[in-house]
Amino acid sequence: MANIATITNVACTVCGCVCDDLKVTIDSGRIISAEKACHLAEAWFLRQNSIDRPIAEVHGIATDLSSALAHATSILKSSRSPLIYGLSRSTTDGQRAAVALAERLGGTIDTTAATGHAPSLMALQMVGESTCTLGEVKNRADLVIYWSSDPLETHPRHLERYSIEPEGLFLPNGRADRTLVVVDSEQTRTAAEADHFFEVDSTQNWEALTTLRSLIHDKEPTNRTLPDAVMASLRKLASLMRACKFGIVFFGSRLTREAQPHRTVEALLRLTSELNQYTRFYARRMRRLGDVAGADSVLTWQTGYPFAVNFATGYPRYNPGEFSAPAMLERGEVDAVLFVGSETTTEFPDAAIEALQRIPIIALESPSTESLVAPEVRITTAVYGVHRTGTAYRMDEVPIPLKVLLPTKYPSDSEILNDLLQRFG
Ligand code: SF4
Numbered sequence: 258m259a260n261i262a263t264i265t266n267v268a269c270t271v272c273g274c275v276c277d278d279l280k281v282t283i284d285s286g287r288i289i290s291a292e293k294a295c296h297l298a299e300a301w302f303l304r305q306n307s308i309d310r311p312i313a314e315v316h317g318i319a320t321d322l323s324s325a326l327a328h329a330t331s332i333l334k335s336s337r338s339p340l341i342y343g344l345s346r347s348t349t350d351g352q353r354a355a356v357a358l359a360e361r362l363g364g365t366i367d368t369t370a371a372t373g374h375a376p377s378l379m380a381l382q383m384v385g386e387s388t389c390t391l392g393e394v395k396n397r398a399d400l401v402i403y404w405s406s407d408p409l410e411t412h413p414r415h416l417e418r419y420s421i422e423p424e425g426l427f428l429p430n431g432r433a434d435r436t437l438v439v440v441d442s443e444q445t446r447t448a449a450e451a452d453h454f455f456e457v458d459s460t461q462n463w464e465a466l467t468t469l470r471s472l473i474h475d476k477e478p479t480n481r482t483l484p485d486a487v488m489a490s491l492r493k494l495a496s497l498m499r500a501c502k503f504g505i506v507f508f509g510s511r512l513t514r515e516a517q518p519h520r521t522v523e524a525l526l527r528l529t530s531e532l533n534q535y536t537r538f539y540a541r542r543m544r545r546l547g548d549v550a551g552a553d554s555v556l557t558w559q560t561g562y563p564f565a566v567n568f569a570t571g572y573p574r575y576n577p578g579e580f581s582a583p584a585m586l587e588r589g590e591v592d593a594v595l596f597v598g599s600e601t602t603t604e605f606p607d608a609a610i611e612a613l614q615r616i617p618i619i620a621l622e623s624p625s626t627e628s629l630v631a632p633e634v635r636i637t638t639a640v641y642g643v644h645r646t647g648t649a650y651r652m653d654e655v656p657i658p659l660k661v662l663l664p665t666k667y668p669s670d671s672e673i674l675n676d677l678l679q680r681f682g
Pocket residue numbers: 269270271272273274275276293294295296297298412413414415
């Protein structure tokens with residue numbers, strides 16, 4: 258007999274939007290529909306509980322959890338320089354346990370920001386950031402700019418739910434009350450929907466942002482390197498920025514792909530701060546994975562630093578580059594890795610991936626995640642927001658509670674990390 262249940266106000270952790278208005282219908286232990294889910298989320302929800310992996314594997318062979326934990330403990334005990342990496346598919350409890358374990362091991366902990374917005378975090382540490390929530394954007398933003406970001410591909414409901422489509426408190430006509438601008442190196446899906454698309458070469462974002470900083474103050478830049486067409490676009494953009502009542506720039510991690518990327522983001526953050534001399538203006542990062550913002554927040558709360566933290570001396574030290582996971586692996590400075598979700602390792606440089614093939618790996622993965630490099634120990638863990646409650650941080654750092662939708666046999670990463678922690682006393 259069918260056993261159908263419907264759960265409302267479900268949060269989705271597939272991307273940093275963490276939309277929490279989904280309606281999920283469950284039949285006999287499987288999700289059969291997810292209303293309001295975008296195409297990325299719907300496929301993800303429908304896939305849950307479709308893969309039956311062993312809870313624990315050592316060298317690819319199923320074993321009991323206790324043996325796998327003992328094997329993982331022996332790897333970590335013999336390691337002189339362990340690395341804990343990932344955390345953006347976890348939640349606050351798992352992230353906190355991972356920090357505690359890194360401290361206990363005297364190892365290094367880094368997050369998926371290493372392959373994304375790490376340079377942005379460095380920039381905001383240098384110059385601060387003018388921030389607001391997505392709720393403020395929804396209610397107030399009459400100028401919305403996406404810079405090096407194509408949310409219709411990467412964050413499909415961002416425009417519909419937060420930035421462009423919704424009717425806001427001070428924007429009762431929704432889309433008609435807002436101006437959408439896209440600045441990018443090529444025409445994108447989002448650019449096709451924009452009122453204005455300004456093309457800037459991906460190697461010239463710093464120049465463009467620095468030029469805008471002059472133009473908004475009605476000053477001509479003295480050292481011009483940009484083509485005339487780009488200058489004309491920037492003049493138009495500067496006047497839109499000055500004229501709006503509430504402006505927001507959402508910038509993607511592609512903005513951090515240039516040389517000296519933290520300088521590019523620094524220029525953007527300075528620009529938005531200076532615009533507040535004339536109007537209200539803010540900048541926010543487009544975060545990719547569900548709880549990468551939570552990983553920043555928990556690491557900062559626990560160690561004082563948002564990523565790339567090392568405990569070898571017994572206290573937290575922060576140094577991007579020196580303690581960034583891909584760079585440490587490339588230099589051969591890691592002799593064991595504990596992944597708390599390894600999906601972004603596909604973006605590591607080749608030398609880092611080669612290094613992973615030479616050292617033991619312990620991987621805590623969701624049932625559907627295949628590791629890029631075969632781990633010595635794999636423990637399949639429950640999915641937060643599907644099998645476990647928890648707290649995920651939306652891209653604007655607003656905490657969103659996650660619900661349980663389905664039963665599972667898998668433990669949470671928090672339970673595994675706390676178990677490992679206890680084995681170290
Ligand atoms: S936009 Fe992101 S958070 Fe929202 S439903 Fe789609 S994948 Fe999930």
